[in-house]
Amino acid sequence: MKTQDLIKQLVQDSKPVKRIAPYKIRLLLWFLISLGITLAAIFIWGLRSDLSIRLYEWSFILEMLILFLMMLSASFSAFSLSVPGESSPRGLRLLACLSLFLWLGLIFLSTFLRQGHLGWSAKAWLPGWGCMNHTLLLVILPTFLIFILLKRAAVLRPILVGALAGLSAVSFAAVAMRLTCHSDALWHLLFWHIGPIVLVTAIAILLGAWLFNWIAKEKLSKK
Secondary structure: OOHHHHHHHHHHHOOOOOOOOOHHHHHHHHHHHHHHHHHHHHHHHOOOOOHHHHOOOHHHHHHHHHHHHHHHHHHHHHHHHOOOOOOOOHHHHHHHHHHHHHHHHHHHHHHHHHHOOOOOOOOOOOOOHHHHHHHHHHHHHHHHHHHHHHHOOOOOOHHHHHHHHHHHHHHHHHHHHHHHOOOOOHHHHHHHHHHHHHHHHHHHHHHHHHHHHHHHHHHHHOO
């Protein structure tokens, strides 16, 4: 087959490719929808009764700031990494992971400063199934949506993108639960708040590794 004939055949067999929106637009869309879901949940469940007091405590304010930092850095890194050739500062990705550990460390520190110890408290065994259910409900739609928006791109680092996508989604849930749950007991937070968050993040890593690799293989098989 001549070169010109081959080119003509390739042109005839080619199908139009629909361009996806820039990653910043997709990021903004996901952020606004997730924010709306979070605000709706807070409105339905109601704010914690002692919020006016907690807002004067430096540890609570710092906790909210760290969660927002994790939310922004993780989501921006996840969407930017989904575009080959797009630069995503390594420091920003490290900041997303560091924010998670800073948040956990702050919970331990504030508990110790408030109680003088890290042991079990009377509130540790308060029924927490409601908190777990609320956390899981809050992360379902944002997690599903972020994977939908990411899967159309060309993800070259599926495990990392999956982890960052999971952190992005759970950070909204963490903020909502801290504003609505009345318990600050360390073990309540570890079991019923942080436990589901770790679970969802782990699932997001596995889902990212499977989904993005499967999509990449499907695209290659069609060529």
